[in-house]
Amino acid sequence: MSLLMAAGSVANFAAGLSANPFTILGLVPVFAIGLLYMNYVSVDPEAHPINVMKIQPAYDFVVVGGGSAGAVVASRLSEVSNWTVLLLEAGGDENEISDIPSLSGYTQMSQFDWMYKTTPPSDSPYCLAMLGDQCNWPRGKVLGGSSVLNAMIYVRGNRHDYDRWAEQGNEGWSYDEVLPYFLKSEDNRNPYLARTAYHSTGGYLTVQESPWRTPLSIAFLQAGRELGYKVRDCNGKHQTGFMLSQGTIRRGSRCSTAKAFLRPVRTRRNLHIAMFSQVTKVIIDPKTKMAKGVNFVRDNRLHYVRAKREVILSAGAIGSPHILMLSGIGPKEHLEEHNIPVLSDIKVGHNLQDHIGLGGLTFIVDDPVTFTKTRYQTMAVAMEYILKEKGPMTSLGGVEGLAFVNTKYAPESGSWPDIQFHFAPSSINSDPDQVRKITGLRDSVYNTVYKPLKNAETWTILPLLLRPRSTGWIRLRSRDPNVYPDIIPNYFTHVKDIQVLTEGIRIALNVSATKAFQRFRSRPHMIPFPGCRQYAFDTDEYWECSMRHFTFTIYHPTSTCKMGPSTDPDSVVDPRLRVYGVGKLRVADASIMPHIVSGNTNAPTIMIGEKASDMIKEDWGVLIS
Known part of the structure; x- marks a missing residue:
């Protein structure tokens, strides 16, 4: 070429x-x-997966969605040589732009993205600073799914998250039982982490710290110590503390689940991958209540493929409930509103949970130490990346540090923090046009609040609410599969969410006030949002108004196909991820989480794919080594 x-x-x-x-x-x-x-x-020694042109009439397993979980499931099931596996992905393949870690934002709102939006709130307001009072919800429409769009942050969650799942009747999902599946995937490239009991090498998924960071990252760790926190591996024995970000990168490039799990097995004869194949419905025998296969659209034509053993939905927390409801699995009254015959009356689409925070919490410093477009997107920087696989372009979406901190509302033990910080030595002004495109921020808000900082050196903390009490729904708008569902997150309907996040914001202010940051004369940017001018800075009312305006999600939707025992009336799948009321059908993705984990959801979703694969093998008589 x-x-x-x-x-x-x-x-x-x-x-x-x-x-x-x-x-x-x-x-x-x-x-x-x-x-x-x-x-x-x-x-790159691993060529891209092969997009099969001729799909067979039937396969043993049909996996729907090639994202963070689906790529894992398809790869692992195809390890059984006498099983045939078809992976159906609605999007295409990732490419060279998506591979560059620092350009993660550019894949959002592109052809790689479903480009979902939340439904405007009717009661408790949120996303008021965004066009149409709607938050953008990027979701991966590409092989590798949202692991191609995200900031590559590798966080597992907290031990107590999984123990709570198990305590609620989900046998096999305690922390000690899921940890081996995190380790199974991992190939950690940082020796000081790899030699501990909480990390491993040799797995498909490469994990490491970025080889490059700004001086402010060290200040962030020092600030944590000043505030009484330890600098530690927050994926290790204890989560509470400050750390440099760990990410899914390999040789300076993004390591998506497609790169990790599908490229190494691309030549397996029993694994077919069909891209640009959008599943519209699971076909279920109305008499036996057994899944028979799926309908999907490819090349503008409707196709059917039969699943001889099982259909596994890994379409994500929006896609999986959408497909289930279109297939007649969901709340009876809701399906009947759309004239969909009800095959299983269960609470599909309920229990939607997402991590939420205050966007645009910006601090100003005097020294030229922040990540700015003009400073770091240069020829020299590009050549360092091309020739050495190092430099600023390896930055994990700009997120250099993480912290897990306890507000006064956290459990007294201090071992289950309720706020997470994402620290970035940049702000909305690092590339305002792209950030506004991603967030949907109104021009009037940007021009009033952030444009005055055009030439300033700035950094930001995103304080994230880890265990929201407010839950929402995914609901059908139409029985037409091309019509996106309603996404109703119901942010801030529970007062405790506002209280916890407000305390998290104040801890972030304390980070800026430490000696570590005062060496750079760090101070908060205090221009209020136009709708919040009536409140004094740092009052409870000011922060509630601000978070209802710049409502910021880093796109962690979960829990819409809740896992639970048969005694739980809200559960959709059992602890082996089998859909209640329908045979030969499972869900394996973030939608099965009974409660959202305390941290970024990509690594836990990969773990779910790993564990689901072993359960499927066990249920079909395959011995697990």
């Missing part, structure tokens, strides 16, 4: 991300992206 052709292929993709493909990397010319593409092809 010529350099011109290589550059052109990336530029074509860039056109889908930006009105002008030549500005996607700021000052980095397109020919540098071409060099990146050529280097990528030459050093």
